[in-house]
Amino acid sequence: MPGDGARERGNLMPEVMFAGPDGRLEGRYHHSGEPNAPLALVLHPHPLHGGTMNNRITYAMYRSFEKMGFSVMRYNSRGVGRSQGRYDGGIGEISDAAAALDWMQAVNPNAGALWIAGYSFGAFVGMQLLMRRPEITGWISVAPPAAHYDFGFLAPCPCGGLMIAGGKDDLAPEPAIHKLVDKLNTQKNVQVDYRIFADADHIFAKQADQVVEALEDHVTTKMARRTMALAAD
Template sequence: MKAPTEHKLFVKGPTGKLETIVLVPASKPRGIAIIAHPHPLYQGNMDNKVVYILSKALLESGYLTVKFNFRGVGASEGSHAEGIGEIDDVLAVTQSIRHQYDIESDHLPLLLAGFSFGGAIQAYVAQQLNPEKLVLIAPSVARMKAPPVVDHADSVFIVHGSLDDIVSLQSVLDWATPQTIPITVIPGAEHFFHGKLAILKQVILNACKT
């Protein structure tokens, strides 16, 4: 059986190159998934375990997956821009990958995914890119004052841990309730889903079956 292929590349971002890893499934991808990592000022990067699980689950679901380091992280140039610049980073990566892999010509759907800070950033990006699906893991929507995604509410999938003490479950409920977005809660899981990553992966796989 043919294995997925991995491509390491640099995408031209608004303030310099952005370190990026693309995983291409063996068969024709069903879509493209752009994954955003947690807060750059708190050791967040594309090698985060939850980001890895997101990438692995979405790849197994048939997506071409893209993870990258925000500006100022790893080998990406620039410096942290309070979330505003990071929105532009996602837009730049998405545009570049779509062009490079001829995604636009095939009209493949877009999935935006993110963990914590990255989840909130993707809520902002969704306003501009109109993704087919939005997958948010413990998104820091209150801290980042994330906008509502009511236009996408029926295609938003949120996962949270019941014991998250970094991004409170209540803060996400307060954001999701007016939009009638359901939340999948993993009992006993904290922010980084230690000991619960296998469950997290299965939950994502189940959500992306269709």
């Protein structure tokens, strides 16, 4: 599982500490200058395998949402970095994600949309959160561990999103992700934008730019469609 750190490279990113279910949680939050800007929450890989909010892909997605004008947060789940508590097998980590979302929504009560983006274990946590929060309007799942976790809870999945797989990923094998995508695409009103990076393994060491390009393409397209649909109502 990935855990390589990305530094802020001199960019000042506001640190936040907010109340979680098992103690205070540490995050980085960018507040958009746009009124009623959309929100995005970015979730890191498995904490027992080096996953933190500074993971390279997690950080890249955070900066991508920032660039698109979102108010965006990434944070350390319980027991990671300066976040209090201990790893809880995924259950507590889903509650941590909900607490992070609560904090952002309290700061942005009139946000125009809400997205979640998760990488590896973070993708599993993000999809669990999706089923609990009907206000989520879009999602990004990079290398979801479909061979290790049962994603059968996505029934029905409330909305479509972007799923990315690496063709050489041994930890989140592409065939298992492909099977999940096929199952989701049979559901009514759900369309998954599925992209495979043939040369990528689980770290996506040379594909961070491709992940960002795919994310921005998917999000801008879906946001434009949503704006048109709202204008037509």
